[in-house]
Amino acid sequence: MSVPATSVSSRAVIEHHLRKASRNSAGGLIDGRNSPAQQPRLSRKKVYPALLSLVAEAFYERITLSDRIKDGLTYKAVFDGREAVDKIAYIIKTTDRNLALLLGRALDAQKFFHDVTYDHRLRDSSHELYQFRSKIPSPFVSGELPNAGNADGMLQHERLTHKLAGIELQGQPGSPTSPKQRDDGSDDTPLPSGVFTLLTDCYAPTCSRDRLCYSIACPRRLEQQSRLNMKPQPGLSKQISRESLNDTTETGSLWIHSVPAEIVASVSDAEKKRQEAINEVIYTERDFVRDLEYLRDIWMKRLREDDIVPEDRRADFLTQVFWNVPEIIAVNMRLRDALNKRQKQYAVVERIGDILLDAVPHFHPFVSYGAHQLWGKYEFEKEKNSNPLFAAFVDQTERLPESRKLELNAYLTKPTTRLARYPLLLEAVLKNTPDDSPDKTQLPQVISIVRDFLAKVNAESGKSENRFNLLQLQQQLTFRPGEEIDLRLTDENREMIHKGTMNKRDGEIHVYLFDHALLFTKFVKAKNHEQYKVYRPPIPLELLVVAAADDGVGSAAGTIRSQRKGQTLAKRNSFEKPKTSVTNVVAAVNIRGETKGQFWINFIYLGRRHYNLMLWATSAVAHRKWLELILKQQQAITEKGMIFDTVPLSEGFFSGPNKVNCAAPYSGGRRVVYGTDDGVYISDLRDLHRDPVKVLALLDVTQVDVLEDYQLLIVLSERQVITFPLDALDQNDPMAGLKRAKRISSHTSFFKAGYCLDRVLVCIVKSSQLSSTFKTLEPIDTNTRGRSKPTFKKLLQGGNDTLKIFREFYIPVESTSIHYLKTKLCVGCSKGFEIVDLETLDTQGLLDPHDASLEFVRRREGLRPMAIYRIHNDFLLCYDEFAFYVNKNGRRSRKNFMVQWEGQPSGFALHEPYVLAFEPSFVEVRHVETGMLTQIIQGSNLRLLFADTPPSVTNTGAHHNQYSG
Structure with a gap:
């Protein structure tokens, strides 16, 4: 098959003159794409169709690669013959498909691309698939080269491409390395070179498209004669080789x-x-x-x-x-x-x-x-x-x-x-x-x-x-000192779902989407090795929120993730069908500021390592693909790891200034009492369609709890602890219950009800920066209460027949939390966890001061102890930064167990075998035995309202199992 291209020996000289001539030539030139978001290398160039290198580069930038199936095999990053001819015809501005096919075969002849089976040359058919010539990434990643002293060996290494070309993952479109020629004459992936003489301009200075040239060898002669309705004149003429357009297939003996x-x-x-x-x-x-x-x-x-x-x-x-x-x-x-x-x-x-x-x-x-x-x-x-x-x-x-x-x-x-x-x-x-x-x-x-x-x-x-x-990526990946993270790329089930390049002001960013995380890198090519330097810390997909330009992709660019109010986390039973949990979806939002180009994506890392990174996709197709794949994988992670689901208890009712500050379940979890800025409400969970009902007209209610054994409601309102009999609450009259209110304490910081020493206790705390006073009370059994009904004024002045004092003690530090153990009280304070013996009132620190393995706690300033849970024979200590185990003597146990919280928790809850850490933007669920992160539940303005089993003699064997958020 003949290809009408000038021999290689004369290409350099001819290309130089033709490139120079093409700058001022209008005929046969086309404008490249000029998308501000893409801005590829040729986006502002004009393509002279006679130069194979220019056509090849323009063709590479315009052709769309995807995965196709042929004869039952999946081929990655391919295009079909019809698409190739279409693109070439567009580039050279012709309607003659045979001419475009012939030019395509000139590229094929120099191995710019090839049939996936290597059986034949380019064909104008949608059934034939083609790939760009591909090379495996350079194996020299350690900085040492075989034959490093050999100039030929070095030159060959320099010619290796730094990317996979035409090799992508199963099910994902490819993104081969763009061929680029360097000024030093060596190529990463050499472009075809040569002159396609059928499309060259005439050398005569007086020749134009509308004026017949004097030269009988003018490339435009036939075109001019046709346009001017002239009869063909004798002399030389060009003929497209028809023979080269029809492959002769080897068929064997018939x-x-x-x-x-x-x-x-x-x-x-x-x-x-x-x-x-x-x-x-x-x-x-x-x-x-x-x-x-x-x-x-x-x-x-x-x-x-x-x-x-x-x-x-x-x-x-x-x-x-x-x-x-x-x-x-x-x-x-x-x-x-x-x-x-x-x-x-x-x-x-x-x-x-x-x-x-x-x-x-x-x-x-x-x-x-x-x-x-x-x-x-x-x-x-x-x-x-x-x-x-x-x-x-x-x-x-x-x-x-x-x-x-x-x-x-x-x-x-x-x-x-x-x-x-x-x-x-x-x-x-x-x-x-x-x-x-x-x-x-x-x-x-x-x-x-x-x-x-x-x-x-x-x-x-x-x-x-x-x-x-x-x-390959594992070998070439480098982190900044001190920011190393194990991405577990060698795990058996790890998967690279998609990869590609995106643009930023300081250059090109290589983005990798794994089945568990998103990675941003910058390619660095030194003399003897290649590296991908981590540009920003990898983002776990559960902690990723994506905002993107709305380019009409529909499902991919949707609304901001749902922000439900008043939701409860419930343990998902194994036989239940997965429900839609609070998870992020791609947000179509308008971000003010610098939004260069229309295909921007803003990647947001939630939690302690929070950052925003805005990048620009190279095209609308790439933009849509990134959004779709990220969303799809996030949904897959959510469904696979769903342990807790969200159930709305009240939606749209508590809005505006009347926000929910606290909540507590009772009646076996069938009812919930809410404390708000303007009073106490009760909701029946058996009928979620009914709105909560106001039962007490109080102000600034910050804590509520219910002692079911005593049918008693405890409320912290305007820093006063007040009790109400449950039967005094009137859903029709919020003022009625106030008549039976009993004030227990004033100037109270917080209180906590629980079970300790085989009895139900209520501990009331008055805390300042220097000291804390604790008053521990226990309920009075209803059978021994007095029957007289004193006036409301007398009750608020101190009358009390609902709780009686059990113990009082003092700690010379600020306290923030109380935790009931079997026989002792644990206080979270600025010094850490303090253990109080309620029988002797002796106080001592929980952590053993002689345990050297706990120095990381003692050296850390500003730590906030927040929760303690007994797990088998050990205690899980949850601070606002981390969690670890100690034994009953306060010495570090399970030394291989250490949890670093992804967020900055404001509250904790336990539902064995999981511990939940609440922060405003998400809830992280971890296994108490391994510390592994098993689920992330995203949300907005999340707060822990209640996280304990209601204190009751009948509930002493139950674990914490009720959560509201």
């Missing part, structure tokens, strides 16, 4: 030519088609085995025998690159021989299904080969770019007649493409097979088995490719 004519005449037309299809199965099997034998005899044998690859790694290199080719040869040689024997025995082959049905169950080597193919390519590229002797051998061998002008990669893909071709060949046989033939039942079985193997090849190759990419 059946009708291989048997006597009388046999051909004796069979029906349908049988002729069937025999031709059978013949194609047989001769393509011979060709396939011949190709594998070529690998064995020309490549493997010479590499094994000659001193091309160093002997100490020669055997391993052959194994890695060619893997189990000998096993495939053995399987298919038996199949080939059986088919040949059958064809030689009978001129008209009656059946082949029995032979295939016996052979295809042994196709397991195809699966192993497909899974290892990428690793083999990596080893091949590594050796080729570090071993000049091997590179010369490759170049020499690929030029041999036996190679049929195909590079080694074309032969290394033969096993997987052959497996994919079997169903097509056999379906053609089956289509013309009569119903009474044994093949009618056997061939479908063969096709089914082969397709099962294809599915395994796709699955295993996808896993292998994913693992390969993760290992």
